[in-house]
Amino acid sequence: MNAKAIAILVLLGATLGPMAQAQIKSVEMRVEGMT
Amino acid sequence: MEQHLGRQSGVEKVAVNLLDGKVEVIPKEDGQIDPAQLMKATYDSGVTVAEMDVTARGKIMKDSSGNLSLQVGPNRAFVLVQNELSKSLEPIVDSQTAITVRGQLYKKSTGKKKADPSVPLKVLILDVQKKE
Numbered sequence: 001m002n003a004k005a006i007a008i009l010v011l012l013g014a015t016l017g018p019m020a021q022a023q024i025k026s027v028e029m030r031v032e033g034m035t
Numbered sequence: 036m037e038q039h040l041g042r043q044s045g046v047e048k049v050a051v052n053l054l055d056g057k058v059e060v061i062p063k064e065d066g067q068i069d070p071a072q073l074m075k076a077t078y079d080s081g082v083t084v085a086e087m088d089v090t091a092r093g094k095i096m097k098d099s100s101g102n103l104s105l106q107v108g109p110n111r112a113f114v115l116v117q118n119e120l121s122k123s124l125e126p127i128v129d130s131q132t133a134i135t136v137r138g139q140l141y142k143k144s145t146g147k148k149k150a151d152p153s154v155p156l157k158v159l160i161l162d163v164q165k166k167e
Binding site: 022023024025026027028029030031032033034 | 036051053055056057058059060061062065066067068070073074077081082083084085086087088089090091092093094106107108133135140
């Protein structure tokens with residue numbers, strides 16, 4: 001693998017990595033009228 | 036309600052506490068869950084949502100109107116309600132820094148029976164848990 005390909009992979013990892021981990025971890029609700 | 040919420044897209048687990056009326060929804064690993072859909076499903080099961088909080092990891096972006104938003108997925112972002120904590124996030128706007136926050140998506144107003152589904156949910160940040 002040449003240096004250019006490695007550079008592109010590093011750049012893609014830096015760009016897409018954080019977004020790939022973006023997520024909702026939990027949703028909490030307080031509800032009324034539950035029996 | 037537990038079964039109804041459990042059938043919603045992206046939901047891994049639902050934990051209901053009958054004593055204090057708290058419901059926790061854990062999404063599947065991809066985290067692609069829609070809080071507005073959960074709220075609708077909760078109403079559909081016959082109970083009223085008094086408050087909805089979310090814990091999420093994402094990036095802080097600024098839209099064309101100058102509003103800050105928390106991007107929690109490729110196609111999902113929540114506009115942030117302006118407060119001291121949201122202002123403290125200005126330095127990481129549009130950066131690669133990901134943060135984990137706990138925020139309030141909805142709180143029932145006095146006398147109001149139901150959330151208006153046409154109004155997009157906004158996040159009032161309550162706690163910034165992690166910056167990385």
